Amino acid sequence: MADMRVNLAGVALKNPVTMASGTFGFGREYGQLYDIDRLGGISVKGLTPRLRAGNPSPRIAETPMGMLNSVGLQNPGVDAFIAHELPELKKHDLAIIANISGSTPEEYGEMCEKLSAAGVDMIEVNISCPNVKAGGLAYGTRPELAAEVTAVAKAHAAVPVMVKLSPNVTDITEIARAVEGAGADAISLINTLRGMAIDVNTRRPILKMNTGGLSGPAVLPVAVRMVWEVAGAVKVPILGMGGISSGADAAQMMLAGASAVAVGAAAFADPMAPLRVLEELEAICDRQGLHSVRALTGAVQPW
């Protein structure tokens, strides 16, 4: 049996399979179906300084091998998370990654302080949500703003800071280098790709916000390519995500340069997908005679 433990910027994960922010709530729901302690970690639903009601419905549209969402960071706010959700999550044996979104650098800093004090294992700075007007994506598409937010988060966080990048840019390595230069301990990617779906009968976009973020198996090759590009541009570890629904998908992501992976929309099709991804990844390691899953990271042999 291969050693499945990995290390993500100083955060020890018992295996490389985590749950992507926004697809797993705070762990309660899927916790009714299986023991979430089997996962390496969970990135919680994106938190904001105060409660956010999110966007009007419809927020979901199915697309070929994928889906669009425009949830819009609905969450109870960072204080309610710390008071009501974090104590429950801490009873579990898995890394807790707090995903945060702010509309000013100060808001990111404030949340980093609160969450570090509350005892999360890692903070994932979301500078890439395509579904909110202020902040969010704007920080993720301009290197100097991305660097500023990263620096403020680092200055206020007492735990490792991972920055989640948007794929909705011309050159993702430019942003990756900027956040690494500003002190990011790790980088996660990709967030969703902006997309749109139209009902041909009503001639209305299916999403009430007109556009949303694309995820699911459809985005896997884009994500693998971007992880590979970023891995070649920075030295910090990468959490790779985007369309993973099998152990082979996870292995691709690690070969491209990821130290760990996150599963997201695949769980909507198959709630057991995260565990299946882990089991299949273990089987791949065993079949290839690897003593550690870590041997996969960056081991792609490009032509």
Next chain:
Amino acid sequence: MIPDENLTKAVISLQVETSCKIVEKTCPNPHAVRLTLEVGDMVRTSYRGPGQFVHIKCGEGRLLRRPISVCVCSEDEPSDLLSVVFEIRGAGTAWLAAHREGESLDVLGLLGNGFTMSPEGRYLLVGGGIGVPPMYGCAFCGGQCDAILGFRDASHALLAEDFEEICTTVAIATEDGSLGEKGFVTGPAEALLAKNRYDGVLCCGPRPMLKAVSALAARYGVPCQVSLEERMACGVGACLGCAVSMADGSMKHVCKDGPIFNASEVDWNG
């Protein structure tokens, strides 16, 4: 299948049954399919009331499951039974409808909260179109039930005879008058509300119908519960996709907080 009137309410526990055998397939009208499935111990472990739904995987190429309200369900040996009725609306439901008896489906359930009913209560059940089947499950859970079924036309009618067997009064309304009374369900609903004293109005169907019926129930001072629909992804409350606006300005989710809501808490203009 004979629905069990005395189903025990389970402590909420979800199940994924990847291999639910189709034991019966019928077509209640040219547009709809009824499947009766063996669902393992799903009913025993997660039944909370009529009006819950199951989330069915509809083929490999489609990422999202399809949420379908339970028509009736029962604890049974060797496997619990559950039936769903759906209309063929798109590629997913067409895939589902192409299945035959003996084949299997991947089902997640039972999901959602279900209607709150008392076994001694008298209820007015109002169903519209494909919202009619879950009301049939309700008919087994009250002391005495009257039903109003609304359809586009006679070719879309469903389960009318089944309702007649178990309900005291059954009224049918079609938009074109090809079956029952011409018009919407609100006509017969008003007549019955004026005549009888109900403990509750329970309603499932298109949103304009739910809005009209809840306004009518409010006028007669009868508590009204409605089954809401929204585009859904996870089905369990994790992705926050299926949001609906509440009258107090908050957002609730059809899959986890619903699909059944008290009509008075819904923001009908949202």
